[in-house]
Amino acid sequence: MLAVTDLVVRYGQTTALHGVSFAVNRGEVVALVGPNGAGKTTALKAIVGLVTPASGSIEFDGATIVKHKPENLLRRGISLVPEGRHIFASLTVVENLALGAATRADRRAAKKDVAAFLDRFPALGRRRRSQAGKLSGGEQQQLAIARALIAQPELLMLDEPSLGLAPLVVDQIFGVVSELRDAGTTVLLVEQNATRAVELADRSYVLRTGEIVLEGDSQTVLNHEDFLASYLGVAAGAPGAPVASGVPAASGEVTA
Amino acid sequence: MNGFLQGVVDALALGSLYAIFALGIALIFSVLKMINFAHSELVTIGAFVLILLADVPLIIRILILVVVVVGAAVLMERVAFRPVRGAGQTTMLITSFAVSYLLQNAAILIFGPDLRSGSVWSVLNESFMLGPVRILNLNALTIVLTLVLLVALTLFLRKTSIGLQMRAAAEDFTTARLVGVKANRIIAVAFGISGLLAAIASFLLTAQTGVVTNTIGVQVVLMAFVATILGGMGSLSGAVIGAFVLGAVSVILQQLLPLELRPFRDAFLFAAVFVVLVVRPGGLIVTRASRARV
Ligand SMILES: Nc1ncnc2c1ncn2[C@@H]1O[C@H](COP(=O)(O)OP(=O)(O)OP(=O)(O)O)[C@@H](O)[C@H]1O
Ligand SMILES: [Mg+2]
Numbered sequence: 284m285l286a287v288t289d290l291v292v293r294y295g296q297t298t299a300l301h302g303v304s305f306a307v308n309r310g311e312v313v314a315l316v317g318p319n320g321a322g323k324t325t326a327l328k329a330i331v332g333l334v335t336p337a338s339g340s341i342e343f344d345g346a347t348i349v350k351h352k353p354e355n356l357l358r359r360g361i362s363l364v365p366e367g368r369h370i371f372a373s374l375t376v377v378e379n380l381a382l383g384a385a386t387r388a389d390r391r392a393a394k395k396d397v398a399a400f401l402d403r404f405p406a407l408g409r410r411r412r413s414q415a416g417k418l419s420g421g422e423q424q425q426l427a428i429a430r431a432l433i434a435q436p437e438l439l440m441l442d443e444p445s446l447g448l449a450p451l452v453v454d455q456i457f458g459v460v461s462e463l464r465d466a467g468t469t470v471l472l473v474e475q476n477a478t479r480a481v482e483l484a485d486r487s488y489v490l491r492t493g494e495i496v497l498e499g500d501s502q503t504v505l506n507h508e509d510f511l512a513s514y515l516g517v518a519a520g521a522p523g524a525p526v527a528s529g530v531p532a533a534s535g536e537v538t539a
Numbered sequence: 540m541n542g543f544l545q546g547v548v549d550a551l552a553l554g555s556l557y558a559i560f561a562l563g564i565a566l567i568f569s570v571l572k573m574i575n576f577a578h579s580e581l582v583t584i585g586a587f588v589l590i591l592l593a594d595v596p597l598i599i600r601i602l603i604l605v606v607v608v609v610g611a612a613v614l615m616e617r618v619a620f621r622p623v624r625g626a627g628q629t630t631m632l633i634t635s636f637a638v639s640y641l642l643q644n645a646a647i648l649i650f651g652p653d654l655r656s657g658s659v660w661s662v663l664n665e666s667f668m669l670g671p672v673r674i675l676n677l678n679a680l681t682i683v684l685t686l687v688l689l690v691a692l693t694l695f696l697r698k699t700s701i702g703l704q705m706r707a708a709a710e711d712f713t714t715a716r717l718v719g720v721k722a723n724r725i726i727a728v729a730f731g732i733s734g735l736l737a738a739i740a741s742f743l744l745t746a747q748t749g750v751v752t753n754t755i756g757v758q759v760v761l762m763a764f765v766a767t768i769l770g771g772m773g774s775l776s777g778a779v780i781g782a783f784v785l786g787a788v789s790v791i792l793q794q795l796l797p798l799e800l801r802p803f804r805d806a807f808l809f810a811a812v813f814v815v816l817v818v819r820p821g822g823l824i825v826t827r828a829s830r831a832r833v
Contacts, residue, residue: 353716369714386719
């Protein structure tokens with residue numbers, strides 16, 4: 284459904300992505316993980332048209348979407364939950380959701396969905412009339428996800444949804460993502476919390492300094508020593524991280 | 540006591556006029572983060588329409604006024620500001636200066652440098668008594684119109700979908716686009732509304748002065764800038780509050796200053812504003828959006 288090929292993005296003199304390729308198929312959850320500054324956010328921004336690639340192609344449902352405006356990409360079916368949540372702090376919870384639903388053709392169904400989402404996320408339902416800026420971090424993240432979902436995207440992209448949240452709240456957010464997976468939603472999940480993201484995903488890509496260094500189905504990636512190497516001190520020591528399987532990879536690149 | 544009531548009415552009328560100007564500037568600032576210096580030229584264009592068409596029946600003249608000024612505002616955005624939108628705030632600010640200067644000089648080229656005069660609506664220069672206070676019809680109209688505009692704008696921003704989108708865009712334009720807010724449409728609508736406000740402002744201003752020059756808009760809009768900054772950039776309610784505070788303080792200064800100092804009223808006024816800004820650098824009302832930019 285989404286195919287990114289040889290994507291190069293530059294910020295002035297610095298190159299953030301050096302020819303990155305990855306794909307997301309319908310119904311899949313794909314994780315894109317990598318350390319700080321790897322270029323994950325840049326890749327998402329290129330997909331939604333917030334940065335213009337220097338070269339490479341981005342196709343969605345077989346048609347190029349390079350140089351499309353962000354507002355039109357949402358109408359094409361791509362919804363991004365940006366890094367840092369970016370809920371509208373001065374608007375109420377309901378208004379944030381109504382904005383998400385504004386592109387829907389069927390106004391009545393959209394309105395119904397606002398109510399449905401307030402039920403689905405009880406924390407939001409309880410505070411529907413509060414200014415979104417007064418919500419806790421986890422509630423804001425739920426709101427950001429709900430706001431993106433209510434537009435009924437074909438592809439949902441999440442940029443570090445667990446960032447800056449307490450462990451218990453992180454569990455909650457990952458819970459929401461696995462519910463989405465079980466419901467068959469197509470998700471591109473970007474995370475620094477790599478192990479959990481990869482465990483949740485069907486397939487994964489590891490991005491480091493602007494290049495894909497590892498890709499494959501999640502089991503393969505989890506067991507690959509390069510995955511641990513990428514996260515030395517970040518995820519390798521984290522509870523639940525698998526032990527390196529010792530598969531040799533001279534080139535540092537595995538294609539599954 | 541009567542002097543006091545009279546002063547209150549004068550202050551409300553002056554504050555109302557400033558508020559209509561200030562709202563036009565604050566609205567554009569809220570979505571584009573650009574001070575549109577050319578807002579004064581929208582007012583000037585309106586004033587020319589009213590004075591040059593002094594023989595045309597009032598209703599038709601007002602219709603033409605609104606169409607021309609709103610059209611000019613939307614055209615200004617399309618031709619001058621949209622192409623430089625991605626180029627950063629400084630570029631946009633300079634563009635707005637350039638547009639303002641260009642239009643001022645175009646007016647000299649087309650209409651000559653001389654002052655032109657004409658009557659807008661003579662009824663407005665009559666007055667009526669409200670209890671002990673004499674009220675100029677124009678002042679009454681100004682106050683009432685401003686109230687109506689404030690209510691209408693508030694309803695628009697709170698109750699309509701496009702108003703909601705505008706508030707979202709004012710807080711975080713990029714994210715607004717991510718949730719599907721069409722950037723071009725929202726900005727065009729904002730300019731359209733600011734054009735409507737400029738048209739109304741030019742009507743009230745020209746009705747008061749009865750003359751038009753190529754810089755008629757500049758003076759009052761300068762006051763409106765000060766009001767917007769005083770109120771806190773980027774907040775519409777701040778702009779309105781700033782305008783009324785400014786109106787009130789000018790009337791108070793006008794009455795309290797010794798005669799020989801009255802010509803320097805505006806200097807005192809700006810000094811007072813300066814003091815406020817030293818104490819509260821963000822203005823009277825500090826919004827989240829303006830804080831984030833600092
Ligand atoms: N607007 C920008 N201007 C210049 N350089 C940028 C800009 N945004 C990102 N970069 C650089 O591009 C590289 C990739 O950044 P990006 O934000 O995409 O990384 P990331 O993988 O999302 O990191 P993080 O995990 O910290 O969110 C970094 O070196 C960063 O410094
Ligand atoms: Mg990032």
